Structure formats: C-alpha cells, structure tokens
Amino acid sequence: MAAYLQSSLSVRLKRLTRLTGLFAGLLLSAQVGNAAPALEPGPAQPLKGIGGAEGGPGYQAVADPGFNLxxxxxxxxxxxxPDxxxxxxxxxGPDGxxxxxxxxxxxxxxxxxxxWKAGRFYSDIGYPHREHPAQWGYTQGHVPYGFLKKPFHLRDTGLQLTWKAEASYHLRLGVEAFQGESGQLNRFDGKEVLAGAGLGRQAVGRYGEASDGPxxxxxxxxxxxxxxGPHRLQGSxxxxxxxxxxxxxxxxxxxLQQGSYWMAGTSWVYSRNTPTAFGDGRLKLSAEYLHAEKDLEVAYHADEPGLVGEDRRRTEEAYSLQAxxxxxxxxxxxxRFDLVGLVSGLRTEGRDQTATHLALESTWSPTEHSTLRARLTRDAGERPGPRSSESRFMLRYSLDLGHFGGDFL
Structure with a gap:
C-alpha cells in the first residue's frame, strides 16, 4: 500500500506544501535457473553496476519477497x-x-x-537517473546505476548552477560541485579501513585522510x-x-591504490503521448550509455614496496535499453535490457567481468490508484565462479492514495 498525503501550511504569507508517503507492497517471488552459490548463506549474489566488479554496491531490488513496508x-x-x-x-522507514x-x-x-541550488540534493545527470523510484515502470532499478550511493542515485551536499535557454526548444546546461560523500562513485576508504586491514600507523597517518572538498x-x-503534437524527444x-x-x-x-575516476554518459528518450488515461497507445523508448575510467596507481604495498607507482587503470562500460x-x-x-562490463584493466581471477539483465514486465491498473505487476527477469554473469544465470518471476500488487507524477515525458 502506498500513501501520498498532501498538506499545506502558511509561512510568511506564502505556503509550505508537499506530500508525504508510505509504501507497502505485496511481492510474491519464485526463482528458477542455474544460480551460482552465494558468497554468504542466502540467495545468489545479485548483479552489480559499474564499479561493482571491483567491490561496488550490489544491484538491489526495490522490494523483497513477501509483504513489504x-x-x-x-x-x-x-x-x-516568489523566487x-x-x-x-x-x-x-517501517520502524518510523x-x-x-x-x-x-x-x-x-x-x-x-x-x-542556483545549494544544500543536499540529487544530481541532475541523465534522464533515467532523475526518475524517482515511485516513477519506475519496473520493480527494480537500472543495473548501470548500481554503483551509485543508495539505490541508483547520486546524492550529496554541494552547489549546482544551471542555465536554461528562453526559446521554443528546450536547452539546459549545468555544473555541480559536491563534497564527495557518495559511496562507490567517489570511493575513499580512509583511515578506519586502512587500520582494520593491518596497515601500520605511519601508512594510516599518511594516507588515511581525504583532501578537503569539494x-x-x-x-x-x-x-x-x-x-x-504527441511526440517528444530529449537527449543529454x-x-x-x-x-x-x-x-x-x-x-x-x-x-593501496590512489588517483582519480571519471565517467561520461549520454541518455536519450522518445515518447508518444495520447490523451487517454493510463497510457492507452502511449510509447516510450529510452537508451543510455555509460563509460567509466579509473586512473589509479599503487601508493602503498605491504610486502612489495617496488610496486609503488605502478598503474592500476580500469575501463568499464554499460548500456541500457528500455521500451x-x-x-x-x-x-x-x-x-528492458542492461549490460555492464569491464572493458580493460585488472580482472578478478575466476570471475566473469560482464553482466546482463533482461526484464519483461506487464502492468494492469484496474483503478487509478492500484497496480498489479507481473515481472520475468533473466540475469547472467558477474558472480563468483563460472558464468552463471538466474531467472525470476515476481508478482506485486500496490495501492496508493494520490500521485507522484507521470511516467512519460
């Protein structure tokens, strides 16, 4: 069940508004296929996004099997x-x-x-990245975004400057500077991790502190x-x-490896809207490409000091297609089809460094505020041992009060 409640309150003759929401879904899940053994007791290790091949956060489902709040x-x-x-x-959360x-x-x-925007906020990179989970047409997020902090979003404290052209067409440019507290995307292990790994006090003192932000x-x-007409196209x-x-x-x-990391991407979305409710005859196509490179070198090695200064570069790519x-x-x-892979660089022994995700989903909305979703997924690769695959079928019913926004451009 999802609830989006709206309230208003006067603040200096202006308004304080918005919505609140709680979501509880019923998700029944069944698995079939050749799933590889897990690293720990429990289900097989999930697919990971860019950076996941080298320890990034896993690809997480929006809801677990059973009842969910x-x-x-x-x-x-x-x-x-006014401005x-x-x-x-x-x-x-469920615990309040x-x-x-x-x-x-x-x-x-x-x-x-x-x-300008200042504070703690979500980055505006890419159209799929800006979608809130309540707007997803899927029960899971984008595999390529599995490397970002929290499920599939870059959120940090910083400053944003944007410029929008005043014209008949849409053109928007922007830059952002963040403090750098977004998990795997700007990973810095720091002194606690280094000390826990047994590095000496001198090494921890030398390498344990990150540079001042941003x-x-x-x-x-x-x-x-x-x-x-009904056609819209947006590229970024x-x-x-x-x-x-x-x-x-x-x-x-x-x-210990230190250096820099950069990523570039492009996303495109086309939609054909019709005036009827719930998407009758509507079409939406989207595609995204991500390219990431780590430019690192060895800063410290416990047993082989001669390795200090050696390159540890990696290149990864990811694709996502949706209809x-x-x-x-x-x-x-x-x-939807997603692919994530390590193109070049150090590979983990005994592991396939690519992952694919194929999802088919059908949604039935008997009323404006209720949805029944059936989903079939096929995941392959990116697990310990030989290349493995896993298929899942999920059924979820959800009920909401109010709206979070449209699904189409």
Missing part, C-alpha cells in the same frame, strides 16, 4: 518569496525512523536564465527539439569527475 517520502517545500524555493525531504534525503535552497538569477564534480547538457550528455579516489585491494597482501507500450487504458508492457 518500504521507506517513502516526507516532503516539505516553502516559498518565502526562492526551499525543500526538505526525508524518508520514513526518518532519514534526511534532501535539504536545499534554490533561486533564479534574473534575467540571466541562471539558477572532491566530486559533474557537468551536463540536455536538449529537446520542438517536434509538436554528462560527465562526472572524482578528483581524490582511494581503494584498498587484496592480492595476497594489502595494496514501454500501452496496449489499452489499463494495460502496459515493458521490456
């Missing part, structure tokens, strides 16, 4: 004056604990077309031509730079 949003926004926007967003997700101020610099930077550009390009990266590896003995079609006012069908 998932964290959902508590959002408050204020407009102290200034303030937003605070938290996520409430609220965790801060976003807190920022945003304001345009008139008449330049420039807008350490993570992004830039993006997006454009949409005025096609007219973006880049990410982690200027201070540190990874502790084990190859018989601890090896959605509305067969009737109540029924939508989706298909």
């Amino acid at each position: 998932q964290p959902r949003d508590l959002i408050f926004s204020a407009s102290p004056d 200034l926007k303030a937003l605070i967003k938290g996520a409430m 604990e609220v965790r801060l997700e976003q807190a920022f101020l945003e304001r345009p610099l008139r008449p330049s077309g420039v807008r 350490r993570l930077y992004t830039a993006f550009a997006e454009a949409a031509p005025p096609l007219g 390009v973006f880049g990410i730079l982690d200027s201070d990266r540190q990874e502790l590896r084990y190859a018989g003995s601890p090896e 959605r079609y509305g067969f009737s006012p109540e029924v939508n069908a989706d298909v």
Whole structure:
C-alpha cells in the first residue's frame, strides 16, 4: 500500500506544501535457473553496476519477497518569496525512523536564465537517473546505476548552477560541485579501513585522510527539439569527475591504490503521448550509455614496496535499453535490457567481468490508484565462479492514495 498525503501550511504569507508517503507492497517471488552459490548463506549474489566488479554496491531490488513496508517520502517545500524555493525531504522507514534525503535552497538569477541550488540534493545527470523510484515502470532499478550511493542515485551536499535557454526548444546546461560523500562513485576508504586491514600507523597517518572538498564534480547538457503534437524527444550528455579516489585491494597482501575516476554518459528518450488515461497507445523508448575510467596507481604495498607507482587503470562500460507500450487504458508492457562490463584493466581471477539483465514486465491498473505487476527477469554473469544465470518471476500488487507524477515525458 502506498500513501501520498498532501498538506499545506502558511509561512510568511506564502505556503509550505508537499506530500508525504508510505509504501507497502505485496511481492510474491519464485526463482528458477542455474544460480551460482552465494558468497554468504542466502540467495545468489545479485548483479552489480559499474564499479561493482571491483567491490561496488550490489544491484538491489526495490522490494523483497513477501509483504513489504518500504521507506517513502516526507516532503516539505516553502516559498518565502516568489523566487526562492526551499525543500526538505526525508524518508520514513517501517520502524518510523526518518532519514534526511534532501535539504536545499534554490533561486533564479534574473534575467540571466541562471539558477542556483545549494544544500543536499540529487544530481541532475541523465534522464533515467532523475526518475524517482515511485516513477519506475519496473520493480527494480537500472543495473548501470548500481554503483551509485543508495539505490541508483547520486546524492550529496554541494552547489549546482544551471542555465536554461528562453526559446521554443528546450536547452539546459549545468555544473555541480559536491563534497564527495557518495559511496562507490567517489570511493575513499580512509583511515578506519586502512587500520582494520593491518596497515601500520605511519601508512594510516599518511594516507588515511581525504583532501578537503569539494572532491566530486559533474557537468551536463540536455536538449529537446520542438517536434509538436504527441511526440517528444530529449537527449543529454554528462560527465562526472572524482578528483581524490582511494581503494584498498587484496592480492595476497594489502595494496593501496590512489588517483582519480571519471565517467561520461549520454541518455536519450522518445515518447508518444495520447490523451487517454493510463497510457492507452502511449510509447516510450529510452537508451543510455555509460563509460567509466579509473586512473589509479599503487601508493602503498605491504610486502612489495617496488610496486609503488605502478598503474592500476580500469575501463568499464554499460548500456541500457528500455521500451514501454500501452496496449489499452489499463494495460502496459515493458521490456528492458542492461549490460555492464569491464572493458580493460585488472580482472578478478575466476570471475566473469560482464553482466546482463533482461526484464519483461506487464502492468494492469484496474483503478487509478492500484497496480498489479507481473515481472520475468533473466540475469547472467558477474558472480563468483563460472558464468552463471538466474531467472525470476515476481508478482506485486500496490495501492496508493494520490500521485507522484507521470511516467512519460
């Protein structure tokens, strides 16, 4: 069950509004196939995104089998004056604990077309990345984004500057500077990890502290031509730079690697909208490509000091293709294919360094606020041992009160 509740409150003759939500879903799951043994007791290890081949966060499902009360949003926004926007967003878990997700101020610099945002917020890189989980047409997120902190989103504390053209077409440019606390995307293991690995006090003192922030930077550009009618097309390009990266590896003995990390990507989405409800005759096609490179070198080796200075470079690529079609006012069908792979660099012995994910999903919406989803997935690769595969079937029913937003452009 999902609930999106709306409230309003006056603040200095302006308004404090937004929505709150709790989500509980019923998910019945069955598995078949040749699943590899897990690293720990439990289900087979899931697919991972870029960076996952070298220890990144796993590819996580939105809901586990059985009954779920998932964290959902508590959002408050204020407009102290016509131009200034303030937003605070938290996520409430099943235990009632609220965790801060976003807190920022945003304001345009008139008449330049420039807008600034400061605080803790989600990055605007890529169209799929900006989709909230409540807007996903799938029960799981994008495999290529499995390397980002929290499920499939880059969220950090920083400053954003954007510029939007005042024209008949859509053109938006932006840059962001973040402190650098986004997990695997800008990994820095630090003194606690180094000390726990048995590095000496001198090495921990020398390499244990990250440089002063900001350490993570992004830039993006997006454009949409005025096609007219029901057709819409939007393309974007973006880049990410982690200027201070540190990874502790084990190859018989601890090896500390330091350097930088960058990623570039492009995403494209086309949609054909129709005026009927629930997506009758609607079509949405999207594609995304990511290219990531780690430029690291050995900074410390416990047993072989002669390795210090050697390159440890890696290159990874990821692709994602999606399609959605509305067969009737109540029924939508989706298909998605994701591929993540290590193109070059050090490989983990005994492991396949590529992963694929194929998903077929059908959605039936008997009412405006209820959804029944059937999903069949096929995952292959990216697990210990020989290349393995796993198939899953999932059935989920959800009920919401209110809306979170549209599924189409």
